[in-house]
Amino acid sequence: MASKKISMAVIKRLPRYHRYLNYLLELGIKRVSSKELSGRMGITASQIRQDLNCFGGFGQQGYGYNVESLYNEIGNILGINKTFYCIIIGAGNMGQALSNYENFVKRGFKVIGIFDVNPEVIGKKLKNFEVMNLDLLEEFILHNPVDIAMLCVPYRETATVADRVARLGVKGLWNFSPMDLKIPYDVIVENVHLSDSLMVLGYKLNDKFERE
Amino acid sequence: MASKKISMAVIKRLPRYHRYLNYLLELGIKRVSSKELSGRMGITASQIRQDLNCFGGFGQQGYGYNVESLYNEIGNILGINKTFYCIIIGAGNMGQALSNYENFVKRGFKVIGIFDVNPEVIGKKLKNFEVMNLDLLEEFILHNPVDIAMLCVPYRETATVADRVARLGVKGLWNFSPMDLKIPYDVIVENVHLSDSLMVLGYKLNDKFERE
Numbered sequence: 001m002a003s004k005k006i007s008m009a010v011i012k013r014l015p016r017y018h019r020y021l022n023y024l025l026e027l028g029i030k031r032v033s034s035k036e037l038s039g040r041m042g043i044t045a046s047q048i049r050q051d052l053n054c055f056g057g058f059g060q061q062g063y064g065y066n067v068e069s070l071y072n073e074i075g076n077i078l079g080i081n082k083t084f085y086c087i088i089i090g091a092g093n094m095g096q097a098l099s100n101y102e103n104f105v106k107r108g109f110k111v112i113g114i115f116d117v118n119p120e121v122i123g124k125k126l127k128n129f130e131v132m133n134l135d136l137l138e139e140f141i142l143h144n145p146v147d148i149a150m151l152c153v154p155y156r157e158t159a160t161v162a163d164r165v166a167r168l169g170v171k172g173l174w175n176f177s178p179m180d181l182k183i184p185y186d187v188i189v190e191n192v193h194l195s196d197s198l199m200v201l202g203y204k205l206n207d208k209f210e211r212e
Numbered sequence: 213m214a215s216k217k218i219s220m221a222v223i224k225r226l227p228r229y230h231r232y233l234n235y236l237l238e239l240g241i242k243r244v245s246s247k248e249l250s251g252r253m254g255i256t257a258s259q260i261r262q263d264l265n266c267f268g269g270f271g272q273q274g275y276g277y278n279v280e281s282l283y284n285e286i287g288n289i290l291g292i293n294k295t296f297y298c299i300i301i302g303a304g305n306m307g308q309a310l311s312n313y314e315n316f317v318k319r320g321f322k323v324i325g326i327f328d329v330n331p332e333v334i335g336k337k338l339k340n341f342e343v344m345n346l347d348l349l350e351e352f353i354l355h356n357p358v359d360i361a362m363l364c365v366p367y368r369e370t371a372t373v374a375d376r377v378a379r380l381g382v383k384g385l386w387n388f389s390p391m392d393l394k395i396p397y398d399v400i401v402e403n404v405h406l407s408d409s410l411m412v413l414g415y416k417l418n419d420k421f422e423r424e
Contacts, residue, residue, distance in 0.1 A: 172413050202290060
C-alpha cells in the first residue's frame with residue numbers, strides 16, 4: 001500500500017477527494033469518471049487522473065473509478081482507519097467548538113481531554129467532557145495515549161504550551177493561534193489561521209467589487 | 213496603490229507577512245531584512261524579495277524593509293483599512309466561536325448578527341449579540357449592510373442557505389461546512405475545511421512515525 005512516495009501537494013488534495021467520494025457513496029453512486037469528478041470538484045480531469053495515478057491505476061478506460069474502492073484506498077493512505085487520540089488545550093470558544101465536532105470522530109480523530117488554566121472554566125461540563133486543570137496535563141499524558149494536541153490558547157502562550165506538550169512526547173500539534181509555530185523538537189505542526197482565510201476573502205471582495 | 217495585478221499565490225501569503233510585521237512592530241523593531249524575515253517565517257529570502265517586489269520596491273540594499281510602511285502597505289492591499297460587515301448563520305459551537313473572535317475585528321471584519329433555526333438557541337445571549345431567528349434574515353439584510361456571511365450550518369443545509377444569502381445580495385461567503393460550495397451567482401466563496409487540515413496532520417504523523 002502506498003509504497004511510492006506521494007507528493008505533499010497531492011496529499012493535501014486527498015481529503016477533498018475523500019469528501020466527494022463519501023458524498024457519491026451516500027448517493028449510492030458506484031462509479032465515476034475523472035470528467036464527472038472534475039465537474040463536481042473544479043479540478044481538471046487530467047489533474048485528477050494524474051493525482052489518482054500516484055497510488056495505483058484505479059481508473060479503467062471507459063469505466064472510470066470504482067467509488068468505493070477509491071474511497072477506501074484514499075482513506076488508507078490518509079490513515080483514517082487508525083485512531084488518533086487528541087487533547088485540546090484551551091477551552092475557550094474555539095476549543096469547545098472542536099471538542100464536539102462530529103466530523104473529526106468519523107475521520108478517526110478522537111478527543112479524549114480538554115484543559116484550561118482559567119478557574120472559571122475548569123470543571124465546566126461540556127458535551128463529552130469536563131474541562132481539566134492544565135496542571136494535570138503531565139499526569140494525563142502519562143496515563144493516556146495522546147497523538148495530537150489541538151492548541152487553542154492565546155497568542156502569547158502558544159509557544160510555551162507547545163513546548164510543554166512536545167516535551168511530553170506528543171508528536172502532532174494542530175495550532176489555532178495566529179502565529180506560526182516552530183518547535184525545536186521532532187514534532188509535526190499544522191497551523192490553522194482562520195484570519196488569513198478571511199483576509200483573502202476580503203481581498204477578493206475588494207478586488208472584484210471595488211467597494212468604496 | 214497596487215495597480216499591478218498581484219497573483220493569488222502572493223495574496224495568500226500576505227496575511228502571513230502582515231502577522232509577522234505586526235509582531236515586529238509590537239516588539240518595537242523598525243526595520244527588517246528579507247533574510248531576517250526568512251528566518252522567522254520559513255520562506256526563502258529570495259521568495260520574500262520577489263513577493264514584496266510585486267507591489268513596489270520597499271526594500272533598500274543594506275537597509276532592508278521599513279517594518280511600519282511595509283505593514284501599512286500590505287494592510288492597504290488586503291483592504292483591512294476598510295470594514296467588512298459580517299453575519300453568522302448557524303449558532304452552534306463554531307458559529308459562537310466566530311462571533312467573538314477578537315482577531316477578526318482588529319482586521320476590519322465586524323460581526324453584526326448571528327442567526328439560527330433552532331428554537332432552543334434563538335434568543336440566546338452571546339457575548340456581543342442575541343441569536344436571531346433565521347426567518348428575520350431578509351429583513352435584517354434589507355436594513356443593514358452585509359458584506360460577508362459566515363456559514364456554520366450542517367452540511368445538508370449549506371447549499372440552500374448559501375443560495376438564500378446570495379440572492380439577497382451578499383457578495384462574500386465564508387463556508388465552514390465540509391462540502392465545497394459552488395453557487396450560480398456572482399459571489400466569492402472561501403471554504404474552510406478544518407477536517408482536511410487535520411487529516412493532513414494525521415497523514416504526516418503516520419508517514420513520519422509509522423505508527424502501528
